[in-house]
Amino acid sequence: MKKIKYLFITIILLTCFQLQLFGQNIYWIESVFDSPRLVKTSNSGEELLSKSLSSGSLPQSIAINAAGDTIYWTGLAYFNAQINVISSDFDNDIVVMDSQSALRGIAIDPVDQKIYWISTNLTSGPKIWRANMDGTSPVVLIDFGTGSSSTPRAISLDVRERKMYWTNFGEGNIQCADMSESAVPEDILVGLKGPSGLAVDADSGKIFWTEMNGHQIKCADLNGANEILLISNLSYPNSIAVDRSKNRMAWTEMGSGKVKSAELDGSDIFDYEVNASAPTGIIIEPSSVSVVRDSEITQLPAKFDLGQNYPNPFNPNTQIKFALPQNAWVTIEVFDILGRKLKVLVDENMQAGYHKITFIAENLTSGVYLYRMQAGDFILTKKMQLLK
Numbered sequence: 001m002k003k004i005k006y007l008f009i010t011i012i013l014l015t016c017f018q019l020q021l022f023g024q025n026i027y028w029i030e031s032v033f034d035s036p037r038l039v040k041t042s043n044s045g046e047e048l049l050s051k052s053l054s055s056g057s058l059p060q061s062i063a064i065n066a067a068g069d070t071i072y073w074t075g076l077a078y079f080n081a082q083i084n085v086i087s088s089d090f091d092n093d094i095v096v097m098d099s100q101s102a103l104r105g106i107a108i109d110p111v112d113q114k115i116y117w118i119s120t121n122l123t124s125g126p127k128i129w130r131a132n133m134d135g136t137s138p139v140v141l142i143d144f145g146t147g148s149s150s151t152p153r154a155i156s157l158d159v160r161e162r163k164m165y166w167t168n169f170g171e172g173n174i175q176c177a178d179m180s181e182s183a184v185p186e187d188i189l190v191g192l193k194g195p196s197g198l199a200v201d202a203d204s205g206k207i208f209w210t211e212m213n214g215h216q217i218k219c220a221d222l223n224g225a226n227e228i229l230l231i232s233n234l235s236y237p238n239s240i241a242v243d244r245s246k247n248r249m250a251w252t253e254m255g256s257g258k259v260k261s262a263e264l265d266g267s268d269i270f271d272y273e274v275n276a277s278a279p280t281g282i283i284i285e286p287s288s289v290s291v292v293r294d295s296e297i298t299q300l301p302a303k304f305d306l307g308q309n310y311p312n313p314f315n316p317n318t319q320i321k322f323a324l325p326q327n328a329w330v331t332i333e334v335f336d337i338l339g340r341k342l343k344v345l346v347d348e349n350m351q352a353g354y355h356k357i358t359f360i361a362e363n364l365t366s367g368v369y370l371y372r373m374q375a376g377d378f379i380l381t382k383k384m385q386l387l388k
Contacts, residue, residue, distance in 0.1 A: 025285035026241075026250050027071060028259055029059045032277035038062075038073065038090065040285075041259065045273040051090040057082065061106045061154065061239065062281030063115070064088070065133065069356075072096075073281060074103035074117055083117060083135065096135035101127075105155035105166060105198075108133075109179070110354065111302045116141075116164060116179070118152045126152050128166065130179070141183050154198040154239065156207070158222065160300070165207060165222075167195035174198065174209060174224070188224035197240035197251060201264075202300065203352075208249055208264075210237035217251065217266065230266030243284040252279035300352050301325045304378035306332075309359070309371065313387035316362045320345070320371060324352045328375040334359065335370040342369070361386050 025048070030037040036059050040049035053059055058076035065072065069088045075081045081103045086093035101119035108115055113133050120126045125146045131138040141164075144150040151170035157179065158165070165176045165188070172192045177183035188207075189195075193214030200207050200222070208219045208230075215234045220227040235255030242249045242264065250261035259274040259282065301323035309318040324330065332346040342364070345357055359371070366388045372381040 026259065026261070026272070026282060027062060027064070027285065028239075028252060028274075028276075028282040029053075029062055029073060029280045030276045030278065031059050031076075031280040033058065038071070038086070039276075040090070041272055041274060045271075049090045051086065051093070053084075060104050060280050061117075062283050063106045063108045064283050065108050065110065065113075071283075072106055072108065072115060074106045076102045076104065081119075083115070085133075096133075097131065097138070104153050107155045107157045107164070109157055109159050111159050116155055116157060118155055118166065120151070126150055128152065128155065128164070128177075128183075139181055141179070141181055142177060142185060153196055154209075156198045156200040158200050158202045159302070160202050161222075163222075165198060165200055167198045167209060169194055169196060169212075174207065176222075188222075189220060189227065196238050199240050199242040199249070201242050201244050203244045204264075208240055208242050210234075210240050210251060212236050212238060212254070217249070219264075231262060231269070238280055239282045241283045246284065248284065250282055250284050252276075252282050254278060254280075301354060304328075304375055304380075306371075306373040306380045306382060308382060309384045313385040314361075315386060315388050316364075317358055317360050318384060319356055319358050321354065321356045322373055323354050324350060324375060326352045328352075331372075331374045332357065333372050335372065337368050337370065339370075345371070346373075 025042055027040050034055050036053040038051040042048050060074050060076045062073045070085050071088055072085045074083055081099045082095050083097035084093055085096050101121035104118040106117040114130050116130050118128055125148045126144045127140050128142040129138055130141055150168050152166045153169045155166040162179045163176050164179050167174055173187050174189040174195055175185045176188050177185050192211055194212040195209050196212040197210040205222050206219050207222055210217050217231040218229050235253045238252045238254045240251040247264050248261050249264055252259050257276045259272045259279055262269045303325055305323040307321035309320045330346050330350045333341055334343040335341055364386055366386055368383055368385050370381055
């Protein structure tokens with residue numbers, strides 16, 4: 001009887017471990033014409049959040065701004081297409097961009113806080129754009145021209161090298177260019193079978209992409225060398241996202257309506273058991289934020305940074321964001337105004353990326369307090385005010 005009991009416990013532990021290892025929380029888009037949705041699904045396949053989107057908007061691509069806990073998506077509607085943004089708890093969505101062109105891929109530069117996106121227009125041709133996070137000051141970076149045979153779809157960024165990459169579905173190419181105006185496209189890979197989704201993993205120096213007509217997922221070096229077939233026999237794979245910190249990728253399949261993930265080498269495929277109509281964009285929930293970048297949040301901060309707590313003044317909870325350009329042992333401590341240590345919020349080795357913690361000051365009195373972050377040689381102290 002004891003053996004059966006221990007075996008039962010072992011099975012439960014292994015099952016929980018498998019869910020934690022193979023699946024991650026994801027955000028994805030269901031692009032059915034009449035009732036499109038933005039969905040959050042747990043690592044066990046449970047639907048956690050769902051947001052109905054505008055009928056006929058044909059949402060396509062999705063990206064996350066980890067620094068602001070907001071999700072952006074594009075619409076393929078050929079009239080009055082939009083870029084929308086919503087908080088990661090699916091509240092307070094707004095329109096940041098109206099367009100008379102169909103909108104496809106979108107990506108976020110978390111360092112300069114810019115959005116990049118692709119538009120397609122039968123009259124003026126496809127373009128790649130950049131704007132502020134609120135949609136102001138849009139500029140055209142690449143104009144493919146009227147009558148162009150290019151059909152750019154997904155876009156992903158390498159902010160370290162200031163490069164943008166995109167798939168060219170019709171011509172079977174993956175191209176790149178500088179993240180600047182009047183950028184000149186360069187072919188990285190050619191002869192692909194309907195390249196659709198794309199994700200840059202700057203840490204490993206790799207790009208991952210789906211080939212919809214080839215029913216496969218591949219990766220290569222950022223310069224296109226060392227192309228590797230990772231997964232085959234898929235049902236029209238569409239968008240793809242990668243998360244190096246979890247060693248996972250996730251993708252949508254238009255043919256089967258499935259949403260899946262796998263190790264970055266293509267092993268350990270995990271099915272979220274989703275049966276969707278036309279799933280398109282997808283992102284993996286970054287571990288560095290509490291609620292949520294198909295995005296494509298693979299880019300890293302350019303420097304160490306400690307943000308101002310928000311809200312400030314606060315009572316009794318406040319959030320503190322910080323950025324790590326590389327893995328580091330991080331210590332964040334709270335002091336009173338006399339420099340006496342009151343609480344240790346973080347004291348551990350952490351992975352590079354954007355992070356957020358919550359400080360709860362339920363046992364403290366009103367007043368000014370200090371919080372200090374140390375990571376290697378980086379040390380920064382800021383003030384915050386508790387107002388009860």
